[in-house]
Amino acid sequence: MDLLYFAWVREAVGTGQERVDPPEAVTTVAELIDWLAQQSPGHAAAFAEPAKLRAAIDQRFVSLDTPLGAAKEVALFPPVTGG
Numbered sequence: 259m260d261l262l263y264f265a266w267v268r269e270a271v272g273t274g275q276e277r278v279d280p281p282e283a284v285t286t287v288a289e290l291i292d293w294l295a296q297q298s299p300g301h302a303a304a305f306a307e308p309a310k311l312r313a314a315i316d317q318r319f320v321s322l323d324t325p326l327g328a329a330k331e332v333a334l335f336p337p338v339t340g341g
Contacts, residue, residue: 259326261294263304264335267311270304287313288322290332305334312337 295305
């Protein structure tokens with residue numbers, strides 16, 4: 259699965275994208291975030307407060323409790339603001 263990170267998430271993790279193979283027990287976006295938080299100190303910092311994150315699976319906005327299913331791409335980013 260390809261992961262894309264944006265804004266301060268990208269800065270904390272230290273890259274804009276990576277390929278991961280999470281364990282089978284990881285079935286939702288929230289579980290993916292919890293698993294990612296254990297991968298490095300940068301990941302831990304980026305995913306310390308999941309409520310501050312938004313996600314997209316295969317370029318469709320989803321809630322964090324959405325099942326990953328056969329996702330090819332998951333994007334994680336802070337809420338988008340405009341003005």
